[in-house]
Structure formats: C-alpha cells, structure tokens
Amino acid sequence: MDIQSYMHTVGRAARVAARELARAETRAKNLALETIAHAIERNAATLLQANDRDLEAAKTRDLEAALVERLTFNESRISSMADGLRQIAQLSDPVGEISDVRYRPTGIQVGHMRVPLGVIGIIYESRPNVTADAAGLCLKAGNAAILRGGSEAIHSNKAIGACVQEGLRTAGLPAHAVQVVETTDRAAVGELITLREYVDIIVPRGGKGLIERVSNEARIPVLKHLHGVCHVYIDDRADSDKAVRIADNAKTQRYGTCNTMETLLVHKDIAAKILPPLAKIYADKGVELRGDAAASAIVAGMKAATEEDWYEEYLAPTLAIRVVDGIDQAMDHIAQYGSQHTDTIVTEDWSRARRFLREVDSSSVMVNASTRFADGYEYGLGAEIGIATDKLHARGPVGLEGLTSLKWIVLGDGHIRS
Amino acid sequence: MDIQSYMHTVGRAARVAARELARAETRAKNLALETIAHAIERNAATLLQANDRDLEAAKTRDLEAALVERLTFNESRISSMADGLRQIAQLSDPVGEISDVRYRPTGIQVGHMRVPLGVIGIIYESRPNVTADAAGLCLKAGNAAILRGGSEAIHSNKAIGACVQEGLRTAGLPAHAVQVVETTDRAAVGELITLREYVDIIVPRGGKGLIERVSNEARIPVLKHLHGVCHVYIDDRADSDKAVRIADNAKTQRYGTCNTMETLLVHKDIAAKILPPLAKIYADKGVELRGDAAASAIVAGMKAATEEDWYEEYLAPTLAIRVVDGIDQAMDHIAQYGSQHTDTIVTEDWSRARRFLREVDSSSVMVNASTRFADGYEYGLGAEIGIATDKLHARGPVGLEGLTSLKWIVLGDGHIRS
Numbered sequence: 001m002d003i004q005s006y007m008h009t010v011g012r013a014a015r016v017a018a019r020e021l022a023r024a025e026t027r028a029k030n031l032a033l034e035t036i037a038h039a040i041e042r043n044a045a046t047l048l049q050a051n052d053r054d055l056e057a058a059k060t061r062d063l064e065a066a067l068v069e070r071l072t073f074n075e076s077r078i079s080s081m082a083d084g085l086r087q088i089a090q091l092s093d094p095v096g097e098i099s100d101v102r103y104r105p106t107g108i109q110v111g112h113m114r115v116p117l118g119v120i121g122i123i124y125e126s127r128p129n130v131t132a133d134a135a136g137l138c139l140k141a142g143n144a145a146i147l148r149g150g151s152e153a154i155h156s157n158k159a160i161g162a163c164v165q166e167g168l169r170t171a172g173l174p175a176h177a178v179q180v181v182e183t184t185d186r187a188a189v190g191e192l193i194t195l196r197e198y199v200d201i202i203v204p205r206g207g208k209g210l211i212e213r214v215s216n217e218a219r220i221p222v223l224k225h226l227h228g229v230c231h232v233y234i235d236d237r238a239d240s241d242k243a244v245r246i247a248d249n250a251k252t253q254r255y256g257t258c259n260t261m262e263t264l265l266v267h268k269d270i271a272a273k274i275l276p277p278l279a280k281i282y283a284d285k286g287v288e289l290r291g292d293a294a295a296s297a298i299v300a301g302m303k304a305a306t307e308e309d310w311y312e313e314y315l316a317p318t319l320a321i322r323v324v325d326g327i328d329q330a331m332d333h334i335a336q337y338g339s340q341h342t343d344t345i346v347t348e349d350w351s352r353a354r355r356f357l358r359e360v361d362s363s364s365v366m367v368n369a370s371t372r373f374a375d376g377y378e379y380g381l382g383a384e385i386g387i388a389t390d391k392l393h394a395r396g397p398v399g400l401e402g403l404t405s406l407k408w409i410v411l412g413d414g415h416i417r418s
Numbered sequence: 419m420d421i422q423s424y425m426h427t428v429g430r431a432a433r434v435a436a437r438e439l440a441r442a443e444t445r446a447k448n449l450a451l452e453t454i455a456h457a458i459e460r461n462a463a464t465l466l467q468a469n470d471r472d473l474e475a476a477k478t479r480d481l482e483a484a485l486v487e488r489l490t491f492n493e494s495r496i497s498s499m500a501d502g503l504r505q506i507a508q509l510s511d512p513v514g515e516i517s518d519v520r521y522r523p524t525g526i527q528v529g530h531m532r533v534p535l536g537v538i539g540i541i542y543e544s545r546p547n548v549t550a551d552a553a554g555l556c557l558k559a560g561n562a563a564i565l566r567g568g569s570e571a572i573h574s575n576k577a578i579g580a581c582v583q584e585g586l587r588t589a590g591l592p593a594h595a596v597q598v599v600e601t602t603d604r605a606a607v608g609e610l611i612t613l614r615e616y617v618d619i620i621v622p623r624g625g626k627g628l629i630e631r632v633s634n635e636a637r638i639p640v641l642k643h644l645h646g647v648c649h650v651y652i653d654d655r656a657d658s659d660k661a662v663r664i665a666d667n668a669k670t671q672r673y674g675t676c677n678t679m680e681t682l683l684v685h686k687d688i689a690a691k692i693l694p695p696l697a698k699i700y701a702d703k704g705v706e707l708r709g710d711a712a713a714s715a716i717v718a719g720m721k722a723a724t725e726e727d728w729y730e731e732y733l734a735p736t737l738a739i740r741v742v743d744g745i746d747q748a749m750d751h752i753a754q755y756g757s758q759h760t761d762t763i764v765t766e767d768w769s770r771a772r773r774f775l776r777e778v779d780s781s782s783v784m785v786n787a788s789t790r791f792a793d794g795y796e797y798g799l800g801a802e803i804g805i806a807t808d809k810l811h812a813r814g815p816v817g818l819e820g821l822t823s824l825k826w827i828v829l830g831d832g833h834i835r836s
Contacts, residue, residue: 022779104796104797242831246832248834249834253836357531361440363825363826365825366828368833369832369834372835391535392618392823396826407782412787416666
C-alpha cells in the first residue's frame with residue numbers, strides 16, 4: 001500500500017465528512033454516541049478477542065509491563081469506555097451556540113457563533129480507550145477525526161472503530177466522520193502531520209518522545225501537552241495544616257499524572273516548622289526527597305538536589321524541595337524551571353495570593369488548593385481531550401469548547417457601510 | 419553584524435521584558451501610550467525628515483507608485499497615528515480580567531484570567547504607521563513586540579521607534595518591550611520566524627507573497643490573513659432594494675480592501691430582475707463585470723468568467739457574477755472557491771438565513787449586511803492588528819483580546835482532591 005496516497009484518501013474523505021458533520025443536528029450526534037456505547041458493550045467479547053491478539057503480539061515484541069498494562073482491556077475498562085461516551089452525549093452541544101450579540105452604532109448586530117474546527121488528527125499510544133474517547137469528543141464538537149493509535153493496539157483500535165462505524169450509520173452520519181488509520185506503518189504519522197490541505201489540528205497523546213516528534217515535524221497546528229513540572233509554594237504566612245494537607249495530596253494522591261507536584265518550594269521562615277511533619281508523611285508513603293542545602297539542614301538524610309532535579313518531571317514517588325527567600329524567589333524559580341502547567345501558592349496573605357495569581361504564567365494557577373485539581377472533570381468540562389501547555393487557542397484541560405472555534409455573525413436588514 | 423546572534427539578542431531581551439510587562443499596571447501602559455502619541459506629534463518634523471530619506475531611497479530603487487504612496491508621511495497621517503495610540507489608551511485593559519468563576523462540587527472555585535501571549539513578532543511592509551499601531555496594541559495587551567518593517571521604511575520606522583522608547587521610559591516600562599529591528603537584511607525575517615524559544619506568535623501584515631513565505635517557513639504559530647474572496651449571495655426571496663444597496667456597497671465602497679465582495683452569486687429566479695439595475699450602477703462606477711453564461715444572457719456585453727475568476731481576489735473594480743440554482747449551490751460555491759473571510763446572504767427568508775449563518779464556514783457570516791462591515795472598528799474592537807482567516811486562537815478581526823490568552827485560576831482554602 002502506498003502510504004502517502006492512502007493518507008491523502010483518508011484526509012480527503014475526512015474533509016468532506018467534516019462539512020456534513022458541522023451541520024449535523026445535536027440529536028443525531030447524541031444518537032451516534034449512545035449507539036457506539038451500546039455497540040461497545042454488546043461486542044465486549046469481540047473487543048476482548050481483538051485485544052488478546054494485541055497482547056499476544058506484545059509478548060513476542062517484549063513490550064514493557066507498563067505499556068502492556070495500559071493496553072489491556074477487561075470488562076470494567078470496556079464499560080468505562082461506554083460510560084464515557086454516554087457522558088459526552090449528556091454534555092450540551094457547543095456547536096452553533098450564539099453569544100455576545102450586540103447592536104453597533106451603525107444598526108448592525110454583531111456576535112459570535114461557535115463552530116467546529118474541521119478535521120482533527122489524533123496520534124496516541126497504547127491505551128485503546130482513547131479511540132472511543134477521542135472519537136466521542138470530536139463527534140460531539142462536530143469535527144471529523146482521523147485516529148492514529150499505536151501499532152501495539154491496532155486490533156483493539158479497529159474493533160472499537162467498527163463500533164463507532166455502527167453508531168455513525170445508525171444516526172445517519174457520514175461514515176468517514178471517524179476513521180481509524182488501518183496501517184501500522186510509522187510513515188502514516190509523518191503524512192498525517194503534514195496534510196495541511198485536509199487536517200486542521202493535530203492532538204498528540206502519549207510520551208514526551210511522541211509529542212516532541214510531532215511538534216517538530218508537523219506542518220499543522222498542534223494542541224500539545226509537553227509535560228508537567230508542577231510546584232507548590234508554601235509561603236511563611238501559610239496555614240500549616242492546609243500547607244501539609246495540600247503538599248501531601250499534590251504529591252502522593254497519584255504519582256504518575258501530569259498535575260502531580262514535582263518540586264516543593266518552602267519559605268525559609270516556615271521551613272523548620274513545615275518540613276519535619278511533611279518529611280514524615282512522605283517517608284511513610286515511600287517518597288524519596290531531594291533537597292537543597294537549606295532543606296537538607298532541616299530534614300536529615302535527604303538526597304542533595306542537583307540543578308537537573310528542578311527541571312525533572314519524575315512521575316514517580318520522588319520530590320525535589322527547595323527553601324526560598326520569599327514569593328519573588330518562588331515565582332522566579334517557577335518561571336525558570338517550570339513547564340507552565342499548574343502551580344499553587346499556600347498562603348493566608350491576600351496581597352501575595354493576588355500577586356501569585358496574576359504573575360505566575362502557567363495554564364492553571366491556584367491558591368490554597370492541590371495541583372491535582374487541574375483536570376477536565378474537576379474543572380467541570382465533562383471530559384478532556386488533553387491538557388494544553390501552549391498559550392494559543394486552548395490552554396489547560398481541553399474539552400469540547402477547545403475543539404471548536406468562533407466565527408463572527410452580523411445581522412442586518414439592508415445595512416451598508418458609509 | 420551577525421544576523422543570527424543579533425536576532426537572538428533581540429529575542430532574549432523581548433522575553434525578559436515580556437515578563438515585566440505582563441505585570442505592568444494599566445496606568446503605566448496608558449501613560450506610555452499617551453506619551454508616545456505626544457512624542458510623535460512633537461517630533462513631526464523629525465519623522466518627516468526620516469520619511470524623506472526613505473522616499474529618496476525609494477526613487478533610486480524605483481519602487482512602484484502604490485508602495486511609495488503607502489510609505490509617504492504627511493501631517494495628517496502623523497496625527498492619525500497619534501490619535502490611534504490615544505484610542506488604544508482609552509480601551510479597557512484586557513490583562514488580568516477574571517471571568518466565569520464558579521464553585522465546583524468539591525468546593526474549589528474555578529475560573530479564567532486573561533493573560534498576555536508573551537512576545538509577538540510583527541512582520542510588515544511599507545506602511546510605517548504599522549510601527550505605531552502594532553506597538554500600541556501589543557503594549558496595551560501586555561506583550562513585548564519585535565517589529566520588523568520593510569527595508570523601504572527603515573528610517574521612518576526607526577524614528578517612530580524612538581518615540582516609542584520615549585514613552586516606555588517615561589512610564590517606567592522596560593525599554594525592550596518594543597524593539598524595532600534595526601537591520602534591513604532579509605535574513606532577519608528568517609531568524610525571527612524560527613526563534614521558538616523567545617517568540618510566541620508571528621503576525622505578518624502585507625502582501626500574499628510575504629504571508630505565504632512566513633507561513634511556510636515559520637516554526638512559530640502565525641496569526642495570518644491570507645486573502646479575502648468575499649461573496650454576496652442574493653436569494654430569490656431577497657428584498658430587491660436591500661439586495662442592490664448591499665451588492666453595490668460591498669463592491670464599490672472601497673476596491674482594495676480584503677472585505678470587498680469579489681464574486682456576486684444571484685438566484686436564477688431573481689437574476690433577471692436584479693442584475694440589470696446592478697449592472698447599470700457598476701457600469702456608472704467603472705466596474706468591469708465577468709459573468710457566467712446565465713448572467714451574460716441577462717446583461718449584454720459582460721466578459722465571460724473563467725474558472726480562475728471564482729478564485730480571484732481582484733482588489734480592483736472587477737466583479738465576477740454567477741447565477742445559481744439556490745442556496746445550496748451558493749453555499750457549495752462559497753465552500754469551494756471562497757477564502758473563509760466574509761460572506762453575506764441577502765434574503766427575507768428566515769429558514770435560509772438561519773441555514774446560511776450556521777453552514778457557511780467563514781470568519782464572518784452575515785445576513786442582509788454589506789461585507790464591508792467585517793472590520794475591527796465596525797465590530798467594536800477599537801483597533802485591529804489584522805484579520806485572521808485561520809480557525810485557531812483568533813478569527814476574523816483581531817483586537818486586544820486576540821493578543822491575549824486565558825489561564826485557569828483555582829481558588830481554594832486548603833482543598834485537596836480525593
């Protein structure tokens with residue numbers, strides 16, 4: 001198969017389907033989502049069989065355990081997928097939403113209408129549930145989707161794709177509104193990310209390597225999530241109980257997520273009070289601490305943090321700790337080493353809270369709350385396609401709204417410009 | 419001078435200034451704008467002298483008349499520049515604006531805060547007033563600007579840059595918040611559009627050649643305005659008077675602007691009624707008509723339109739005319755040949771107006787109004803940096819808001835995720 005012409009065919013079909021989907025009624029899109037959910041549950045046995053083929057292949061390819069774990073289906077994961085689609089059906093339709101319509105002095109009315117982006121290319125690894133999630137979100141937002149999962153999940157992805165097709169057919173929506181790329185050839189990714197004529201935006205979901213490759217080579221805008229080096233800064237005017245609770249939760253509630261705290265910054269005047277009880281909690285939970293000299297002087301036995309530690313996204317029970325002179329040094333540290341993902345200040349001081357909120361340039365900036373809240377569900381988006389760390393278009397958790405754009409509408413009654 | 423290291427120095431300084439500017443108070447930014455306006459008026463003689471040097475050089479380089487016209491300063495253009503800056507000072511400051519703050523079931527409050535984009539690179543041709551306009555808009559939106567004007571306007575641009583420096587100094591803002599690139603070497607553009615580390619977005623303003631070059635070679639997001647192939651569709655249920663008025667105004671109010679109608683689509687059942695009076699108006703104003711067979715059968719002496727005419731942005735007193743079967747063919751034509759800029763339907767039919775608004779995928783979609791309204795001032799933005807025809811981030815006329823982004827803010831009181 002000629003990959004280039006295959007991907008052009010996929011792209012062209014997506015573009016045609018996108019125009020039709022943009023006009024689709026909410027009722028049809030919801031019917032498709034409900035039908036896909038039902039098909040996934042009804043075909044659970046088929047999905048498990050397809051998944052077994054992927055797991056067999058994973059064994060011969062000697063995939064690492066974490067990847068295999070993410071790849072594996074079971075009854076509960078299958079019903080989560082179906083539930084997720086039903087939740088998306090419940091969300092209100094963003095497409096066609098009209099806002100901010102105002103009369104202008106000339107007599108025309110000017111406002112906005114929310115519209116789909118068009119064609120979205122999703123490139124992801126391992127987790128086959130992304131096939132259902134991404135298809136559902138793109139569909140609800142009126143976009144055609146081209147789904148390029150990892151080769152290790154090809155059979156699982158195709159089996160889910162068949163359920164998606166059933167839903168589209170039942171609802172009378174175009175079959176090419178969601179296409180699962182059927183080749184595992186890596187060249188397909190290279191083609192997809194340069195199909196400027198047919199694809200409006202690329203969403204990569206996966207490890208740093210994938211995202212960097214896609215960002216560097218794409219000739220299409222990329223909605224990317226690079227990494228999360230999140231900070232909690234405990235100010236000397238913090239309430240100690242809140243500080244301990246937040247610093248514990250931000251690090252230990254889950255280790256492998258992008259909104260987990262990776263570096264703790266503590267004001268020098270509160271460090272001696274806060275660090276010992278925190279170190280005890282971390283020790284009990286098996287978190288390795290790496291501190292600067294001042295932190296190590298307070299808590300014995302800490303490993304010395306190196307310059308590299310400040311840049312590190314551990315995604316593991318490891319935490320870097322630095323004692324700072326005050327809010328300015330904390331914000332300088334965040335600006336220099338952070339990844340503009342999520343940063344929190346713990347303080348009872350109004351002026352400092354106000355400054356931190358304004359001056360920290362991250363996609364989520366928090367006061368007295370755990371970084372772990374940075375999440376589409378927690379923010380009320382209902383579902384997310386990813387977390388964007390860039391500033392353009394969408395930022396932070398990206399839900400249905402981030403998969404749409406606005407157009408201007410002008411309502412007149414024979415008005416002309418003079 | 420080593421262009422690469424020069425541009426890196428400019429970029430690095432802009433990045434540092436951007437962080438400071440993001441924190442700047444509204445009062446300081448407005449003081450800078452007022453001071454720049456005043457300096458431009460006070461230094462009118464100096465600006466005219468600098469402009470004379472550019473005009474002298476233009477003569478020896480044999481620049482075309484239209485370019486020279488755009489390059490030329492006079493008293494009135496100088497006061498327009500100053501007025502424009504004062505108007506920007508009057509606009510409310512978008513930075514720090516908090517919106518949509520809601521309590522979530524967990525007890526945290528989640529909302530948005532508007533923030534600057536960071537560093538904006540503007541690449542433009544000929545018109546030196548862009549130096550003042552762009553500096554003013556970027557400054558008010560809290561962004562550092564790197565301004566790269568055409569070599570033909572280098573002395574004028576530097577003279578304006580000196581006024582900008584005076585304003586920044588007076589207001590206590592960082593001198594590198596606005597930098598005029600001092601070299602006319604074209605390699606500087608190539609460097610600027612690949613300075614990913616320091617520049618957040620590129621705004622090219624100029625001809626198609628410039629914009630295509632920048633879009634193709636940039637490694638940074640580009641806020642671009644490609645071209646405007648705008649349509650008016652006159653439905654058979656149009657009010658004839660409104661239709662004639664709008665089709666006249668959309669074409670003839672100004673010929674050289676991107677929101678000027680380039681193709682007129684007319685329903686077959688109203689063509690015989692509408693085209694003769696319109697043709698008379700166009701003939702009186704010297705507009706050349708190029709029609710399809712059906713249009714030519716109604717109005718004698720029309721040139722035959724070719725396939726290329728439907729794609730053409732004339733920017734001139736030339737108009738393509740096509741007779742269509744109805745709204746579907748009109749919308750198909752717009753989807754195929756249009757540039758997603760601005761399109762209007764003229765109709766009294768509610769259902770068709772509703773369909774056109776929803777289904778036409780352009781940055782401005784209008785009902786019973788002239789395409790000429792697609793403009794930042796007419797829409798109430800106060801001023802515009804350009805008109806974006808892409809869908810991501812900003813679309814249509816881009817004012818202060820389009821030069822900013824949103825971050826999420828989370829307000830808690832010791833809240834943790836469970």
